Amino acid sequence: MEYRTLGKTGISVSEVGLGCEHLQGKPAETVARVVHAALDGGVNILDAFMSEPQVRSDIGAALRGRRDRVTIQGHIGSVWHDGQYERSRDGEQCRIFVEDFLRRVGTDYIDIGMIHFVDTLDDLKTVEEGPVLDYARRLKEQGVIRAIGMSSHDPVTARRAVEAGWLDVLMFSVNPAYDLLPENTYIDNYFNVDTWRGEGFSGINPNRAALYEACAAHGVGITVMKTYGAGFLFNPGLSPFGRTFTPAQLIHYALSRPAVASALIGCQTPEEVAAALAYENASPEERDYGAVLAATAQFGVTRQCVYCNHCHPCPVGIDVAAVNRCLDTLRTGTDAQDTVRAQYAALEAHAGDCLACGACEERCPFGVGVIGRMREAAELFGI
Numbered sequence: 001m002e003y004r005t006l007g008k009t010g011i012s013v014s015e016v017g018l019g020c021e022h023l024q025g026k027p028a029e030t031v032a033r034v035v036h037a038a039l040d041g042g043v044n045i046l047d048a049f050m051s052e053p054q055v056r057s058d059i060g061a062a063l064r065g066r067r068d069r070v071t072i073q074g075h076i077g078s079v080w081h082d083g084q085y086e087r088s089r090d091g092e093q094c095r096i097f098v099e100d101f102l103r104r105v106g107t108d109y110i111d112i113g114m115i116h117f118v119d120t121l122d123d124l125k126t127v128e129e130g131p132v133l134d135y136a137r138r139l140k141e142q143g144v145i146r147a148i149g150m151s152s153h154d155p156v157t158a159r160r161a162v163e164a165g166w167l168d169v170l171m172f173s174v175n176p177a178y179d180l181l182p183e184n185t186y187i188d189n190y191f192n193v194d195t196w197r198g199e200g201f202s203g204i205n206p207n208r209a210a211l212y213e214a215c216a217a218h219g220v221g222i223t224v225m226k227t228y229g230a231g232f233l234f235n236p237g238l239s240p241f242g243r244t245f246t247p248a249q250l251i252h253y254a255l256s257r258p259a260v261a262s263a264l265i266g267c268q269t270p271e272e273v274a275a276a277l278a279y280e281n282a283s284p285e286e287r288d289y290g291a292v293l294a295a296t297a298q299f300g301v302t303r304q305c306v307y308c309n310h311c312h313p314c315p316v317g318i319d320v321a322a323v324n325r326c327l328d329t330l331r332t333g334t335d336a337q338d339t340v341r342a343q344y345a346a347l348e349a350h351a352g353d354c355l356a357c358g359a360c361e362e363r364c365p366f367g368v369g370v371i372g373r374m375r376e377a378a379e380l381f382g383i
């Protein structure tokens with residue numbers, strides 16, 4: 001298992017993590033088998049947004065004796081009423097269900113206190129100006145949570161929170177289909193099959209690209225939800241690409257976005273955990289999602305680097321996707337230039353090493369002018 005640093009928190013998390021959503025309603029024994037399969041495979045981060053009491057207790061039982069080796073995302077504002085999950089912005093309700101989480105999971109701290117499901121600017125205002133953010137800050141001061149997170153599906157809302165400066169970790173829905181959805185797609189339609197069959201796809205949604213770059217620039221680590229697109233991307237009849245992706249391709253897509261530290265995979269069985277963990281041993285060819293994207297001409301992903309590394313190998317060992325990621329982040333005029341420059345400096349080969357051989361440009365399915373970008377990167381980064 002490879003581990004990545006979760007932005008400015010400094011927490012080291014497994015690049016493949018576990019989403020526990022699908023464990024709700026499962027027998028305790030199944031919950032334990034899934035959690036143990038993940039931990040035994042090197043997973044050290046899990047998300048448990050669910051407010052349902054039994055699954056919280058079962059996850060706690062499954063973690064007994066191993067809790068300190070796991071980074072837990074617990075959610076502030078995920079509550080349970082009359083047998084139903086609800087989202088709340090009421091300070092007292094948030095407190096009751098955070099304390100319920102701690103009690104049921106059997107811990108006295110939550111690594112990432114995720115302010116739950118903030119998808120509109122109005123809701124963000126409510127969070128920031130109401131009791132929820134105050135409560136999260138108090139929990140952090142008391143050491144009950146180690147970092148403040150927020151989960152969101154909306155790039156504009158999420159970016160506003162990132163740029164406000166209080167956010168440590170963002171949980172965001174990332175997969176190729178969501179990234180390519182037209183900019184004006186209403187959030188409630190993300191999961192609508194008709195949306196995915198519609199017109200108007202024209203490259204990566206600039207708001208989403210800008211969000212990832214803002215996270216990288218501000219040191220906000222991203223943990224990914226919906227890595228598999230709710231399963232749509234495995235179904236040839238539902239995938240908007242007309243072709244299916246493999247788990248390894250989708251995990252690699254998520255992990256290739258700037259600032260992403262971990263792709264959380266919702267698993268219901270140990271076999272699904274094993275399928276996700278197989279990513280760690282997948283070859284570059286098995287991870288390569290570029291060909292699937294490129295085969296979908298209607299998306300018009302041209303001259304835009306999607307960080308797929310389909311253009312490898314480079315004779316001097318330049319990681320083209322990584323250089324392009326750093327370049328795109330620096331081009332945003334980020335305040336965190338030092339961070340980006342440090343990431344760039346840590347690469348094994350730099351744009352200044354480019355021989356301008358053109359091999360990568362021949363292989364890039366998106367017509368990216370790599371040689372020109374290498375020149376620009378060498379100039380901006382100085383190596």
Ligand code: SF4
Pocket residue numbers: 290304305306307308309310311312320321324360363364365366367368370
């Ligand atoms: S230059 Fe092209 S092939 Fe290479 S990483 Fe970017 S999009 Fe992929």
Ligand code: SF4
Pocket residue numbers: 313314315316317318320353354355356357358359360361370371374
């Ligand atoms: S043009 Fe530069 S980056 Fe591309 S393969 Fe050749 S040496 Fe590598």
